[in-house]
Amino acid sequence: MALLEITNLHVSLEDGTEIVKGVDLAVDTNAKHAIMGANGSGKSTFAYALMGHPAYQVTEGDIRFDGESILEMGADERAQRGLFLAFQYPHAIPGVTVTSFLRSAINAKRKAANGGEEDPIPVKEFRTSLLAAMERLRVPRELAQRYLNDGFSGGEKKRVEILQMAILRPELAIMDETDSGLDIDALRIVSDGVNRLAGPELGVLVITHYSRLLRYIKPNVVHVLVDGRIVRTGGAEVADELERDGYAPYGVEEEAIVGG
Ligand code: ADP
Ligand code: MG
Numbered sequence: 691m692a693l694l695e696i697t698n699l700h701v702s703l704e705d706g707t708e709i710v711k712g713v714d715l716a717v718d719t720n721a722k723h724a725i726m727g728a729n730g731s732g733k734s735t736f737a738y739a740l741m742g743h744p745a746y747q748v749t750e751g752d753i754r755f756d757g758e759s760i761l762e763m764g765a766d767e768r769a770q771r772g773l774f775l776a777f778q779y780p781h782a783i784p785g786v787t788v789t790s791f792l793r794s795a796i797n798a799k800r801k802a803a804n805g806g807e808e809d810p811i812p813v814k815e816f817r818t819s820l821l822a823a824m825e826r827l828r829v830p831r832e833l834a835q836r837y838l839n840d841g842f843s844g845g846e847k848k849r850v851e852i853l854q855m856a857i858l859r860p861e862l863a864i865m866d867e868t869d870s871g872l873d874i875d876a877l878r879i880v881s882d883g884v885n886r887l888a889g890p891e892l893g894v895l896v897i898t899h900y901s902r903l904l905r906y907i908k909p910n911v912v913h914v915l916v917d918g919r920i921v922r923t924g925g926a927e928v929a930d931e932l933e934r935d936g937y938a939p940y941g942v943e944e945e946a947i948v949g950g
Pocket of ligand 1: 709727728729730731733734745
């Protein structure tokens, strides 16, 4: 059984509009999967449903993680079980430094693992682990002392996201790369970080419109999402085809202005 197993997933918006229309997907550790789709194909809706966002209703199918259905779990519990969603904390938190944010995140995970009893990480252990992760991911030291996402560039936000992933050591990382606003610097940070962390302990699912990110991440498996359905699954060559031909061969007409 794969780490993440999604079967016949249907997701609707609050007004009942069905956006994801029967997705099957299995992602294992040591694998990098990409889901590619044009604007409006349902990528973010799918990602939100995996996270457990209450505005996105799963109407049919199942999401199993580590052999257990997570449909009834809130976003926190999913995270504590080892599911990492890169867009979880997109907002600035005034007065909270990157270091204290990361410490709270790790302590929340430890508390859950300890049956709900506080089990804060010893200061020295946290410091060692943070410094090691920063070194490994080439995160400048001064970033750790700044307030989370307060005036951060796109690249700095990505650095913190990757650092959070390194510290929390999830089993599965899901990244919805909205693409717009990701400059080449940010793309490199995400892909270098993912490549450094990827391995036998981690599965990766990158959701993206553009193949340029995948030039660096080099997924093993690429799925094409059209109108809420996976219409094609293949190797890295699928991303190359999309880069060359766009989504037109799948009957998708794209607008000139691209976004999320
Ligand atoms: P993608 O990420 O592939 O661009 P989305 O999942 O964001 O696609 O959107 C799929 C469709 O669902 C679009 O038509 C979008 O307008 C609609 N949609 C998504 N989320 C909402 C929402 N919260 N409220 C209204 N419509 C939404
Ligand atoms: Mg999107």
